[in-house]
Amino acid sequence: MPTTAAALSYDPADPFVVAEVDLDEPRGDEILVRIEASGICHTDLVNRAAGAADRPILLGHEGAGIVESVGESVDTVRPGDRVVLTFRSCGRCRTCTSGRPAYCRDALRLNGFGQRSDGSARVTRGGTRVLDGFFGQSSLAGYALATTDNTVVVGDVDPVVAAPLGCGFQTGAGAVLNLMRPAPGSSIVVFGGGAVGLAGVLAALSAQAQTVVVVEPSPQRRALAENLGAHATLAPGDDVVSAVRDLTGGGADHALDTTGRPDVLADAVAALAVGGSAVTVGLGVGVPQIDLRDLVLRGKTVHGCLEGDSVPATFIPRLLELHASGRLPIDRLVTAFPHTAVNDALAAQHSGDVVKPVLTW
Known part of the structure; x- marks a missing residue:
């Protein structure tokens, strides 16, 4: 023993x-x-x-x-x-x-x-x-x-x-690469600049997203996000949805919520472009106030995602290959x-x- x-x-x-x-x-x-x-x-x-x-x-x-x-x-x-x-x-x-x-x-x-x-x-x-x-x-x-x-x-x-x-990096990167699958040139906003959120940022950049925005209260983590390649960072606030729309030319193609907060998920959905998708990975509690007309009339989708929707036996080696190549x-x-x-x-x-x-x- x-x-x-x-x-x-x-x-x-x-x-x-x-x-x-x-x-x-x-x-x-x-x-x-x-x-x-x-x-x-x-x-x-x-x-x-x-x-x-x-x-x-x-x-x-x-x-x-x-x-x-x-x-x-x-x-x-x-x-x-x-x-x-x-x-x-x-x-x-x-x-x-x-x-x-x-x-x-x-x-x-x-x-x-x-x-x-x-x-x-x-x-x-x-x-x-x-x-x-x-x-x-x-x-x-x-x-x-x-x-x-x-x-x-x-x-x-x-x-x-x-x-x-x-767990953490697999969750953030998997939400982007396995579920969102952003096309090159697309835009993504990430709510939360912790380990999960920043792993999602790196995954989006590896997929050649054109615009990556991070919403995060910590100044240190906003600075790190920009240093990693995020194109813009925002502190949370009443005008965050408008700010994301301005930065992405009318709305983001994808949004990743890592906070588990209903109000943040509601902002993530509101900040989407027509046909945009929001993915939430945080195990929070409560009911988000999502505008049903906006969801339907603009063709938006909301996905829950656990552990990056991954098969670890293949996805973890894939992430290590991306890291070895310098892309992650x-x-x-x-x-x-x-x-x-x-x-x-x-x-x-x-x-x-x-x-x-x-x-x-």
């Missing part, structure tokens, strides 16, 4: 605690991965409040590392393979077999906290079970147990850059922190100084 450091949450209101935990050996289709880097995603922080009666909890769903050992039924990866860990899916239901595994009928069960079917513990601390299994990995640790369906072999890549492809400089979005500085990483992300913190192990 490997012993490793892990970033544990004992109370959602308290800082993370880095402590030693024990992992069981892989069984069946499980894969033991020595984590080299793990991104911190907003979804981790939202789910930090889960399992209040079962503490501590081990989060993390953007792990990258090297396969250490595999269970007896694993034949898709081998020890020594470098991998990126992503979301789980059953591979058998209608949505999985139609190429949309993010909408797997068992997605909530497979990606939520849980335990093995026989009730045995994967992770313990001092003999006490740690609540784990988040996205089938719980990779905010030096080792993680994943499964064959959420382990993608990626070859010789920088794990700090590759780790966020498991996602390395400019990441900042590495030693895992012992997890709380400093979160503070830097919260202040806007850092877009995507990645812990190294």
Whole structure:
């Protein structure tokens, strides 16, 4: 049983605690991965409040590392393979077999906290079970147990850059490349300049969008967006729809909402040109006030999008190829922190100084 450091949450209101935990050996289709880097995603922080009666909890769903050992039924990866860990899916239901595994009928069960079917513990601390299994990995640790369906072999890549492809970068880039599919010369407005939004910006630029506008409250992130190649940036405000229309010659062909806020999605739809499409990826709450006549009379569409509407086994390698060619400089979005500085990483992300913190192990 490997012993490793892990970033544990004992109370959602308290800082993370880095402590030693024990992992069981892989069984069946499980894969033991020595984590080299793990991104911190907003979804981790939202789910930090889960399992209040079962503490501590081990989060993390953007792990990258090297396969250490595999269970007896694993034949898709081998020890020594470098991998990126992503979301789980059953591979058998209608949505999985139609190429949309993010909408797997068992997605909530497979990606939520849980335990093995026989009730045995994967992770313990001092003999006490740690609540784990988040996205089938719980990779905010030096080792993680994943499964064959959420382990993608990626070859010789920088794990700090590759780790966020498991969720955040995959979500933003996939919303653009898999769902919007902007034509060269088109225009796109991105609401939110965090890791997901800026990954979408880079994807739009790689697809040769002519005009890319970013709406973001943080001055640091607006400056970064422009430095990455965005043609204009705007601070949120009452006149943002008019400003987007002016910058795009009457309305954007596409809009990406990463905020999960109903009012922002309403602005995104209003800022579209005739026939434009809005894609929203944020898991917010509430009902957007969208003008139905505008939607119908101008032929607009609104799409929900989870995990970039991607098939990770093919899309993550595609994004790495774009990065290797220089067309998707996602390395400019990441900042590495030693895992012992997890709380400093979160503070830097919260202040806007850092877009995507990645812990190294």
